[in-house]
Amino acid sequence: MPHLPATGWLKELSEEALFQIETKGSFRFYQPQETVFLQEKELDNYYIVVSGLANAYHQNDEGKRWIVSLFSKGDLFPHVGLINDEHVYPANSETLSTCTLFVIRRDEMNTIFASYPEIRLHLTLFLTEKSRELMDRFSDSILGTAADRMISFLKKLAIHSGIRKTDGRYLINLGLTEQYIAEYIGVTPETVSRVLNKLYAEGRAEKIGRKKLLIRLKE
Missing domain, CATH: 2.60.120.10 (Jelly Rolls)
Incomplete structure (x- = not known):
């Protein structure tokens, strides 16, 4: 139970x-x-x-x-x-x-x-x-860039529902389409995709299966 x-x-x-x-x-x-x-x-x-x-x-x-x-x-x-x-x-x-x-x-x-x-x-x-x-x-919506809003969203998701791994990264089960994320933070789905790809390329995030990712939060 x-x-x-x-x-x-x-x-x-x-x-x-x-x-x-x-x-x-x-x-x-x-x-x-x-x-x-x-x-x-x-x-x-x-x-x-x-x-x-x-x-x-x-x-x-x-x-x-x-x-x-x-x-x-x-x-x-x-x-x-x-x-x-x-x-x-x-x-x-x-x-x-x-x-x-x-x-x-x-x-x-x-x-x-x-x-x-x-x-x-x-x-x-x-x-x-x-x-x-x-x-x-x-x-964030007024002063931050689209990338700032996306990073802020991922941080909140990691802290509130992510699983912290031994290497300090957070496993996030997004469970959300890029369209949903875009609607929540007020950007286009293309912007969400671009920011995620940038995080992957920089090694700050890693895609794990479908709609899951590992992310390292900056202190």
């Missing part, structure tokens, strides 16, 4: 707090590209990523989509309705790989926050960190 990972939003929570959260929800398994929730539908559940990668995205009437957020191990989503009265999902969400998500009903989440100040404090810190990440991403 899977358990909640003591990482991300759950990092440094006590065993008792983790246990109390686990008793209020259930684990659910998803295949790649499976819908988690739809925009404007009633916000009835929250999700914690146990393994895999999921996203949140908007889509216009012509079918064009843009990625708002990516969620990896330990992430809680969506972020709305936790400290306000929002009652609908603000975006669509789907899995990008095989995923295990912990699903907890909104009313149960509110019960937990009311009963355990320790968990509510972690929520406040979590939302503060997410706000900082959004500001950094906005800054």
Whole structure:
């Protein structure tokens, strides 16, 4: 049976707090590209990523989509309705790989926050960190080059969901097409391909099988 990972939003929570959260929800398994929730539908559940990668995205009437957020191990989503009265999902969400998500009903989440100040404090810190990440991403999109945005994305993916090898490199299971990455960081798929090829040529990254790579992060 899977358990909640003591990482991300759950990092440094006590065993008792983790246990109390686990008793209020259930684990659910998803295949790649499976819908988690739809925009404007009633916000009835929250999700914690146990393994895999999921996203949140908007889509216009012509079918064009843009990625708002990516969620990896330990992430809680969506972020709305936790400290306000929002009652609908603000975006669509789907899995990008095989995923295990912990699903907890909104009313149960509110019960937990009311009963355990320790968990509510972690929520406040979590939302503060997410706000900082959004500001950094906005800054990157305005001030950084396309290559800078791509490198920043790979670093975040490595730190949050990569596996660090003995030689210091990170193994990343992208699970994403170049189109998805391009939509998330606001560049063209050709730019994503060009930056990746440059990293391969410089020896800073190595392609390992399909949609996997080893990357060395600069200190």
